[in-house]
């Protein structure tokens with residue numbers, strides 16, 4: 091099952107730089123493990139925003155929820171999820 095996921099990160103202005111750096115490092119490790127597994131095949135930066143557009147390829151809604159809620163940045167994100175299916179004109 092394919093999903094387009096849009097994540098906007100809103101770190102608190104008063105979060106210490108060291109804390110933010112530590113969360114971002116864990117986020118990168120978590121994200122890259124999922125990319126290597128094939129469950130997160132695309133991640134793109136939205137130009138000019140602290141936001142990404144991603145494609146997830148997972149087995150169920152529940153699995154996607156688990157993966158997203160495990161993101162170290164999850165408490166600081168606005169996330170929207172759009173289910174996808176193959177376009178009839180796709181070649």
Ligand SMILES: O=C(O)C[C@H]1C=CC(=O)O1
Pocket residue numbers: 097099117118121140141142163
């Ligand atoms: O930077 C982001 O878009 C947020 C987040 C998603 C993956 C990752 O490494 O960081």
